[in-house]
Amino acid sequence: MTDRLSGPDVAAAVLAEALPYIKRFHGKTIVVKYGGNAMTDEHLKQCFARDVVLLSLVGMSVVVVHGGGPQIEHLLARVGKTGEFIQGMRVTDAETMEVVEMVLGGQVNKDVVNLINQAGGRAVGLTGKDGGLIRAKKLLLDDREHPGQQIDVGQVGDITQIDPSVIAHLQNGAFIPVIAPVGVGPAGETYNINADVVAGKIAEVLKAEKLVLLTNTPGVLDDKGELLTGITPRQIDDMIADGTLSGGMLPKISSALDAARNGVKSVHIIDGRVEHALLLEILTDHGVGTMIKSR
Ligand SMILES: Nc1ncnc2c1ncn2[C@@H]1O[C@H](COP(=O)(O)OP(=O)(O)O)[C@@H](O)[C@H]1O
Numbered sequence: 248m249t250d251r252l253s254g255p256d257v258a259a260a261v262l263a264e265a266l267p268y269i270k271r272f273h274g275k276t277i278v279v280k281y282g283g284n285a286m287t288d289e290h291l292k293q294c295f296a297r298d299v300v301l302l303s304l305v306g307m308s309v310v311v312v313h314g315g316g317p318q319i320e321h322l323l324a325r326v327g328k329t330g331e332f333i334q335g336m337r338v339t340d341a342e343t344m345e346v347v348e349m350v351l352g353g354q355v356n357k358d359v360v361n362l363i364n365q366a367g368g369r370a371v372g373l374t375g376k377d378g379g380l381i382r383a384k385k386l387l388l389d390d391r392e393h394p395g396q397q398i399d400v401g402q403v404g405d406i407t408q409i410d411p412s413v414i415a416h417l418q419n420g421a422f423i424p425v426i427a428p429v430g431v432g433p434a435g436e437t438y439n440i441n442a443d444v445v446a447g448k449i450a451e452v453l454k455a456e457k458l459v460l461l462t463n464t465p466g467v468l469d470d471k472g473e474l475l476t477g478i479t480p481r482q483i484d485d486m487i488a489d490g491t492l493s494g495g496m497l498p499k500i501s502s503a504l505d506a507a508r509n510g511v512k513s514v515h516i517i518d519g520r521v522e523h524a525l526l527l528e529i530l531t532d533h534g535v536g537t538m539i540k541s542r
């Protein structure tokens with residue numbers, strides 16, 4: 248007997264279900280943030296690359312922004328350093344900046360480019376320095392415990408300008424841009440920027456149809472650990488105030504909300520540990536994870 252969950256009728260139904268989504272997103276820009284925590288398993292990495300290629304081949308203009316937090320941690324440990332985070336931002340001294348640039352602009356960027364190319368795509372890797380893509384100044388965090396005071400986290404960048412022309416050239420040539428979150432300051436200094444922040448800003452500037460943030464949780468979880476399928480700005484404020492949202496989720500959620508408020512039509516935080524999570528989110532009725540609402 249044919250397995251009802253995997254028989255040809257099911258396969259046909261799934262393919263047919265994708266058609267309205269393919270039509271809706273054809274020619275549109277989809278920004279995908281690939282978190283360092285979602286890129287730990289080789290098989291999942293290959294699934295991700297295949298999803299990106301499939302979406303490109305059906306006519307979507309996919310732009311990948313990647314992170315690499317755990318990969319940076321790994322190299323820092325090898326040089327005898329331990330990472331420190333404040334409000335989800337890595338405290339970045341000069342030596343840490345060298346490691347961050349090596350890992351993000353080198354190892355991780357080329358790994359993602361290679362995976363996509365192996366899957367049949369044409370990816371080109373960039374950091375924010377290439378083509379003056381990401382300009383930044385030094386970020387100063389507001390000290391929540393001492394209102395009015397600021398915290399210096401070293402060479403962490405606050406984005407001042409995105410020049411998307413290099414991305415446009417790549418999109419026109421049917422290349423898939425793969426962007427590492429490193430920015431450049433007015434004097435040519437290098438800045439480490441949280442990858443969620445870069446993805447959100449790039450999505451805004453490109454007027455993306457969708458921003459999808461792939462991470463290592465099912466989405467945004469409430470104080471009981473239950474998945475929230477949708478979240479409003481008010482819920483976000485409450486959850487930050489009571490500590491339900493913390494660590495790496497802080498820059499993620501605020502970038503997601505900024506993007507939703509500034510014209511990106513839909514913004515989702517999804518579980519990158521689920522095989523083909525990207526296809527499920529974009530091409531099926533079964534949206535996965537949390538959708539961030541602008542109001
Ligand atoms: N309310 C929450 N729901 C889900 N994750 C949360 C929440 N609050 C904090 N987090 C943390 O945020 C992490 C995701 O952010 P991060 O580690 O920066 O991932 P990535 O490398 O994918 O950007 C989760 O693994 C989880 O530990």
Ligand SMILES: CC(=O)N[C@@H](CCC(=O)OP(=O)(O)O)C(=O)O
Nearest residue numbers: 283314315316336337440441442
């Ligand atoms: C300033 C800052 O925190 N930069 C991040 C950049 C990488 C990143 O964001 O990686 P994930 O997406 O994997 O977390 C860092 O140094 O870890």
